[in-house]
Amino acid sequence: TLTQGDFRVADLSLAAAGRHQIRLAEREMPGLMALRSEYAGRRPLAGAKIAGSLHMTVQTAVLIETLTALGAQVRWASCNIFSTQDEAAAAVAVGSGTPEEPAGVPVFAWKGESLEEYWWAADQIFRWPGGGPNLILDDGGDATLLVHEGVALEKAGGELPERGDDEGRILRATLRASHRENPRRFTELAAGLLGVSEETTTGVNRLYRLARTGDLLFPAINVNDSVTKSKFDNRYGIRHSLTDGLNRATDVLIGGKVAFVAGYGDVGKGAAEALRGQGARVIVSEVDPICALQAAMDGFQVTTLDDVVGQCDFFITTTGNTHVITADHLQRMKPGAVVGNIGHFDDEIDLHGLSQVPGVNRVEIKPQVHEWTIPTPGGTTSIIVLSEGRLLNLGNATGHPSFVMSNSFANQVLAQIELFTRRAEYDRDVYRLSKELDEKVARSHLDALGVRLTTLTGEQADYIGVSIDGPYKSDHYRY
Numbered sequence: 001t002l003t004q005g006d007f008r009v010a011d012l013s014l015a016a017a018g019r020h021q022i023r024l025a026e027r028e029m030p031g032l033m034a035l036r037s038e039y040a041g042r043r044p045l046a047g048a049k050i051a052g053s054l055h056m057t058v059q060t061a062v063l064i065e066t067l068t069a070l071g072a073q074v075r076w077a078s079c080n081i082f083s084t085q086d087e088a089a090a091a092v093a094v095g096s097g098t099p100e101e102p103a104g105v106p107v108f109a110w111k112g113e114s115l116e117e118y119w120w121a122a123d124q125i126f127r128w129p130g131g132g133p134n135l136i137l138d139d140g141g142d143a144t145l146l147v148h149e150g151v152a153l154e155k156a157g158g159e160l161p162e163r164g165d166d167e168g169r170i171l172r173a174t175l176r177a178s179h180r181e182n183p184r185r186f187t188e189l190a191a192g193l194l195g196v197s198e199e200t201t202t203g204v205n206r207l208y209r210l211a212r213t214g215d216l217l218f219p220a221i222n223v224n225d226s227v228t229k230s231k232f233d234n235r236y237g238i239r240h241s242l243t244d245g246l247n248r249a250t251d252v253l254i255g256g257k258v259a260f261v262a263g264y265g266d267v268g269k270g271a272a273e274a275l276r277g278q279g280a281r282v283i284v285s286e287v288d289p290i291c292a293l294q295a296a297m298d299g300f301q302v303t304t305l306d307d308v309v310g311q312c313d314f315f316i317t318t319t320g321n322t323h324v325i326t327a328d329h330l331q332r333m334k335p336g337a338v339v340g341n342i343g344h345f346d347d348e349i350d351l352h353g354l355s356q357v358p359g360v361n362r363v364e365i366k367p368q369v370h371e372w373t374i375p376t377p378g379g380t381t382s383i384i385v386l387s388e389g390r391l392l393n394l395g396n397a398t399g400h401p402s403f404v405m406s407n408s409f410a411n412q413v414l415a416q417i418e419l420f421t422r423r424a425e426y427d428r429d430v431y432r433l434s435k436e437l438d439e440k441v442a443r444s445h446l447d448a449l450g451v452r453l454t455t456l457t458g459e460q461a462d463y464i465g466v467s468i469d470g471p472y473k474s475d476h477y478r479y
């Protein structure tokens, strides 16, 4: 049984509602359910203690309960202050118990955390009774960052130069408090970690940077670049959840309007396709000539934001970069423009810069929907900003649907099994799962869609130089 203080969620009485949604989601997550049956009774993760930091949604609840079914112990926080579905968090904490006597997984997540609460929760997933964790499951890299910064601070004797932004300041304060409590806490913790599996592009970029400079403290598996993750979740997931977020937030008709999408990577492709599907005229911006050419060949106008900022009704950032929409751009938008981000962090849109402009005012229309009134030479204008510039598909809606997350999370489970059971194979570097595992994840989703695969003949397999059972492509194939 969990006692109060072992977890923190918004309201345990939401657990029954959460459980119904989890039960329905399981039907739509054949990849995770297949792993549960494949490993039934074998418990490959017995002894694994997983610190998880990933949007605490209904789909994540199915992931968590798959990890525990395979034998793992888990502590969980969300990787975004707005992305938790409170009913899912409650159901996971209650588990097989009751709201009065919860007996599930220690979850530290609720919708609408402050940044102080966010880093408090991130720290809680590293506080295990009796030692641990030995694995991290991360999305965006904040849990990994906490450990790396914690070790750096301990090495420096408890002080590091301040980081400029609010979030950095709060992270440092969390780490200094930990240092006062135990000056070797993160150093010891890092030594016990077998590795991290990382969910998203932004987190993976952070990991490669750490590996390049020789600063990565433990092995990492890049789940994002499994084909069955980034070519599905990032694209088809966004195609579903971007419009869901826009609709729930504003209910403004998309058809006939002009929509601007910054970035034409996997997420940008899904975003542009979704908006076009609703009848918008979509304009794309890119810095990479290959992606810019792809967007043009897909039939989108490709130009700079400066060129069209006064003409667009929707602005969506998908780059994972910083200050893509500047305070100056925000002031030049037409009245009523809807602005949102689906890249991992909130600095793609410079709302901080906008808040410094004299005479600017912000009104909450409803949670995660704000109207910003901006002075203009002739009077004022106003724009609508979603989720304070954080992931709008999770802040204003419920994120990607179960079926696509089943692909992503099957990769996560396989990565955790790899790190835990084949630890000798992994060094302090960033790895990807094998093509065999990628194909296995895809295969586990075919029946549910009524897909009938063609089997190669022996002659055909020899002719193209693959085995009848796969893998069917070389590692450099791009899909």
Ligand code: NAI
Residues within 6 Å of the ligand: 200, 201, 202, 203, 230, 233, 234, 262, 263, 264, 265, 266, 267, 268, 285, 286, 287, 288, 291, 318, 319, 320, 321, 324, 342, 343, 344, 345, 391, 392, 393, 394, 399, 400
């Ligand atoms: P990606 O690397 O495939 O695409 C990003 C694209 O943005 C690249 O093509 C890049 O050239 C372009 N870009 C960079 N700076 C730019 C600028 N200043 N102006 C215009 N284009 C620019 O990455 P991916 O996988 O599409 O992910 C993008 C972001 O979305 C990441 O932060 C990722 O973590 C996040 N993500 C969010 C999800 C969600 O549910 N909201 C799901 C999956 C990923």
